[in-house]
Amino acid sequence: MSTALLTDLVIFVLSLWVGFEVISKVPATLHTPLMSAANSIHGIVLVGAMLIAATTNSWIGYLIAFVAAMFASANVVGGYVVTGRMLKMFRRRPAAQAPVPAAETGTVASRNGQAS
Amino acid sequence: MSGFSFATQLIYVLAASCFVLGLHLMNNPATARRGNQFSTAGMAIAVATTLALIAHAGVISTTGWIVMLAGALVGGGIGLYAARTVQMTAMPQLVSMFNAVGGGAAALVAIHDYIRLAAAAAGPAESITVTTLLDVIIGSVTFSGSIIAAGKLQGVITSAPVSFPGARAVNLLLAAAGLAAGGYVISTPSLAALWVVVVASLAFGVLMVMPIGGADMPVVISLLNAFTGTAVAMAGFVIGNWALIIAGALVGASGGILTKLMADAMNRSIANIIVGGFGTGDSTVAAVGGAGASVRTIAADDAAIQLAYASKVIIVPGYGLAAAQAQHEVAELADLLESRGVDVSYAIHPVAGRMPGHMNVLLAEANVPYPQLKEMDEVNPEFARTDVALVIGANDVTNPAARRPGTAISGMPILDVDQAKSIIVIKRSMGHGYAGIDNELYTDPKTSMYFADAKTALADLASAVKTLVA
Numbered sequence: 285m286s287t288a289l290l291t292d293l294v295i296f297v298l299s300l301w302v303g304f305e306v307i308s309k310v311p312a313t314l315h316t317p318l319m320s321a322a323n324s325i326h327g328i329v330l331v332g333a334m335l336i337a338a339t340t341n342s343w344i345g346y347l348i349a350f351v352a353a354m355f356a357s358a359n360v361v362g363g364y365v366v367t368g369r370m371l372k373m374f375r376r377r378p379a380a381q382a383p384v385p386a387a388e389t390g391t392v393a394s395r396n397g398q399a400s
Numbered sequence: 401m402s403g404f405s406f407a408t409q410l411i412y413v414l415a416a417s418c419f420v421l422g423l424h425l426m427n428n429p430a431t432a433r434r435g436n437q438f439s440t441a442g443m444a445i446a447v448a449t450t451l452a453l454i455a456h457a458g459v460i461s462t463t464g465w466i467v468m469l470a471g472a473l474v475g476g477g478i479g480l481y482a483a484r485t486v487q488m489t490a491m492p493q494l495v496s497m498f499n500a501v502g503g504g505a506a507a508l509v510a511i512h513d514y515i516r517l518a519a520a521a522a523g524p525a526e527s528i529t530v531t532t533l534l535d536v537i538i539g540s541v542t543f544s545g546s547i548i549a550a551g552k553l554q555g556v557i558t559s560a561p562v563s564f565p566g567a568r569a570v571n572l573l574l575a576a577a578g579l580a581a582g583g584y585v586i587s588t589p590s591l592a593a594l595w596v597v598v599v600a601s602l603a604f605g606v607l608m609v610m611p612i613g614g615a616d617m618p619v620v621i622s623l624l625n626a627f628t629g630t631a632v633a634m635a636g637f638v639i640g641n642w643a644l645i646i647a648g649a650l651v652g653a654s655g656g657i658l659t660k661l662m663a664d665a666m667n668r669s670i671a672n673i674i675v676g677g678f679g680t681g682d683s684t685v686a687a688v689g690g691a692g693a694s695v696r697t698i699a700a701d702d703a704a705i706q707l708a709y710a711s712k713v714i715i716v717p718g719y720g721l722a723a724a725q726a727q728h729e730v731a732e733l734a735d736l737l738e739s740r741g742v743d744v745s746y747a748i749h750p751v752a753g754r755m756p757g758h759m760n761v762l763l764a765e766a767n768v769p770y771p772q773l774k775e776m777d778e779v780n781p782e783f784a785r786t787d788v789a790l791v792i793g794a795n796d797v798t799n800p801a802a803r804r805p806g807t808a809i810s811g812m813p814i815l816d817v818d819q820a821k822s823i824i825v826i827k828r829s830m831g832h833g834y835a836g837i838d839n840e841l842y843t844d845p846k847t848s849m850y851f852a853d854a855k856t857a858l859a860d861l862a863s864a865v866k867t868l869v870a
Contacts, residue, residue, distance in 0.1 A: 323625075374770045
C-alpha cells in the first residue's frame with residue numbers, strides 16, 4: 285500500500301465527515317435543490333474526462349473521452365441551471381402582490397361562467 | 401512533485417473548498433442561490449486548472465482537443481436544454497438521469513485508465529485495480545439503475561414492482577460473476593474480465609431497480625445519488641485527483657443522508673427496500689374498526705364556510721396533489737383564505753413527493769412563500785390549535801394507525817392531522833394508499849370527505865369561498 289493511496293483515503297474519509305456535517309443542516313425544504321446541486325458537483329468528473337482526452341491516442345480512448353466529457357458536462361451545466369431555476373422560486377413573500385387580485389377576479393369570472 | 405503540479409493540486413483543493421462552502425450556504429433558502437454560485441465558481445476553477453495542466457504537459461493531440469471540446473459542448477447543450485425545459489413535476493426523472501450520466505462518466509474514467517495501463521508493459525499496480533474495480537462496479541450499477549428509475553418515474557416503464565421467479569437467484573449469480581471477474585482482474589490484469597465486470601454490473605443495476613415500486617422512488621433516487629458520488633470519488637482515486645475525491649465524498653454523504661431520512665420517514669430499512677418491493681400485497685394485518693364504520697361527505701359550500709371562518713388552517717399536500725398538478729389551485733385557495741386573515745400553513749411530510757423535498761419545490765413554483773412550508777416535527781404540535789386541516793391526496797402519512805403496533809405502517813412517523821378540530825379530506829375515492837390498509841382518519845367523526853380530483857376540488861372550493869365572501 286502506497287503513501288499516495290493512504291493520503292487519498294484520509295482525504296476521502298475526512299471529506300465524508302465534512303459532508304455529513306454540512307449537509308445535515310440543510311432544511312427539508314431545500315432537499316430537491318440540494319440533490320440537483322449535488323448533480324452539478326459530481327460533474328467534477330469532467331476533469332477526469334478531460335485528462336483522458338489529453339493522454340490518449342487510440343480511437344477507443346477518444347470515444348471514451350468524448351462520451352465521458354459529454355456526460356460530465358451535461359451534469360455540470362444542467363445541474364447548475366436547474367438548481368438556480370428552483371432556488372429562484374423560493375421566496376419569503378410572493379413576488380407580485382399587487383397584480384394578483386386583478387388576475388384572481390378574472391379567474392373567478394371564468395370559473396363562475398363555467399359553473400353556471 | 402514539481403512546483404507546477406504542486407500549485408495545481410492546491411488550486412484543486414481551493415475548488416473543492418468552494419463546493420463545501422456552496423453546500424454550507426444551502427442551509428437557508430435566503431443564501432442558497434449564493435451557495436449555488438459558489439459551487440459553480442469552484443467548478444470553473446477546477447476546469448480552468450485542468451486546461452492549464454493539459455496545456456502545460458503538452459502531450460495532448462489536436463484530436464484530443466477537438467474530442468474534449470466537442471464532448472463538452474454537446475453535453476453542456478443537452479444539459480442546458482433539459483434544465484431549462486423540465487417541468488417541476490418531472491424533476492425526479494431529471495435528477496435520476498443526471499445520476500446516470502455522472503455514474504457512467506465515472507465508470508468510463510476507470511475503464512479508460514485500465515485500458516491505458518494494461519497497454520503499458522508491466523500491468524497496473526494492485527491498489528489501482530481495486531479502486532478501478534470499485535469505480536467500474538458502482539458507476540455501472542448507477543448508470544443502468546438510474547436509467548430504469550427515470551423510466552419508472554416518467555411512466556415509460558411500469559412503476560409497479562417488476563419481478564420474476566428466480567430473480568433473486570439471477571441477482572446473486574450476477575453479483576458472483578462480477579466479483580469473480582473482479583477478483584481475477586486484481587490477480588491477473590485482463591481486459592476481457594473487466595468487460596465481464598461491466599456487463600454484470602449493468603445487468604445488476606437493472607435488476608436492482610426493476611422490483612422496486614413507485615412509492616419507494618424517493619429512497620432509490622437518494623441511494624443512486626450516493627452511489628454516483630462514491631463512483632466519482634473512486635474515479636478520483638484512480639486518476640489521483642483530490643478535487644474528484646472531495647467532491648465525490650460530499651455528494652456521497654449528501655445522498656447517504658437523504659437515503660436515511662427517506663427510509664426513516666417510511667419506517668423501513670434501506671436493505672428492506674432494495675430486497676423487496678413495497679405494496680406487493682404481503683401486509684395483510686387488518687385495520688381495526690375500518691370496515692364497518694361509515695364516512696361523512698361534505699359539499700363544497702359547507703367546506704368553504706368551515707375554511708373561510710377558521711382562524712388557523714393547515715394544508716396537508718400529498719402525492720395526489722402533485723399527480724393532479726393542482727399546486728397552483730391550492731396556492732390560490734390559500735391566498736384567498738389569507739386575504740381574509742386566516743393563518744394558513746402547509747404541513748409537508750418528508751415523503752410527500754417523489755423525491756426528497758419535491759413537494760416544497762412544487763409549492764414554491766406556485767408562489768407559496770417558503771416560511772409557510774413547515775416540516776413534520778415543526779408543524780405537528782400546531783395541529784391541536786388548528787381549526788381545519790385540509791388533507792389533499794395524502795393517505796398513509798396521516799393514518800393514526802401508525803401509532804399503534806401491529807399494522808403495516810406501525811412506527812412510521814405521521815402528521816398528527818387527527819388532532820385538528822376538524823378535518824376535510826380531498827380524495828378521489830376511498831382507495832388505499834401504498835401500504836394497502838384502511839385509513840382510520842377517514843372514519844373519525846371529526847373528518848369529512850370531499851370526493852373529487854384535487855384540481856377540480858380546489859378550484860370549486862376557491863370559487864365557493866369567493867361567493868361566500870362576496
